[in-house]
Amino acid sequence: MAKISDEALTIKAERMLEAAYVPYSEFPVGAALLTKEGEVYTGCNIENASYPLSICAERTAFFKAVSEGKFEFEKLVVTGGTEGPISPCGACRQVMAEFCDPDMPVILTNTHGHVYETTVAGLLPGAFTNKDMV
Numbered sequence: 475m476a477k478i479s480d481e482a483l484t485i486k487a488e489r490m491l492e493a494a495y496v497p498y499s500e501f502p503v504g505a506a507l508l509t510k511e512g513e514v515y516t517g518c519n520i521e522n523a524s525y526p527l528s529i530c531a532e533r534t535a536f537f538k539a540v541s542e543g544k545f546e547f548e549k550l551v552v553t554g555g556t557e558g559p560i561s562p563c564g565a566c567r568q569v570m571a572e573f574c575d576p577d578m579p580v581i582l583t584n585t586h587g588h589v590y591e592t593t594v595a596g597l598l599p600g601a602f603t604n605k606d607m608v
């Protein structure tokens with residue numbers, strides 16, 4: 475299967491801004507997670523009146539994929555209405571470290587077209603993972 479371009483993956487992340495359920499923050503975020511098989515799992519943030527129950531776009535995408543038996547990931551794109559490229563929260567960085575190779579590319583964008591390309595380890599250097607439990 476031909477691999478989806480970064481641009482097409484970014485468009486899928488941007489489309490999720492419309493799906494976000496954000497009555498409290500009014501800050502929609504979209505994510506698109508590419509599997510090594512070439513499938514894309516998208517995610518948006520979903521908030522709750524009990525604020526801490528809210529989930530970020532990135533974890534929505536990961537949990538959709540993992541719940542369908544997908545564990546091999548190739549790339550993640552995240553977008554939001556930040557001034558610069560969006561910056562994933564610590565919880566999402568830890569979830570990325572759980573399921574992805576440290577060198578997996580993560581593309582952070584915003585609605586103004588700014589792009590910052592990093593990696594899972596770039597976002598969470600020295601992450602605690604199952605490899606540390608010996």
Ligand SMILES: O=c1ccn([C@H]2C[C@H](O)[C@@H](CO)O2)c(=O)[nH]1
Nearest residue numbers: 499501503519530531561562563
């Ligand atoms: O990378 C990010 C940053 C923030 N949020 C969400 C969490 C909350 O719903 C809103 C404001 O923090 O944005 C994400 O989904 N992903």
Ligand SMILES: [Zn+2]
Nearest residue numbers: 530562563566
């Ligand atoms: Zn998060």
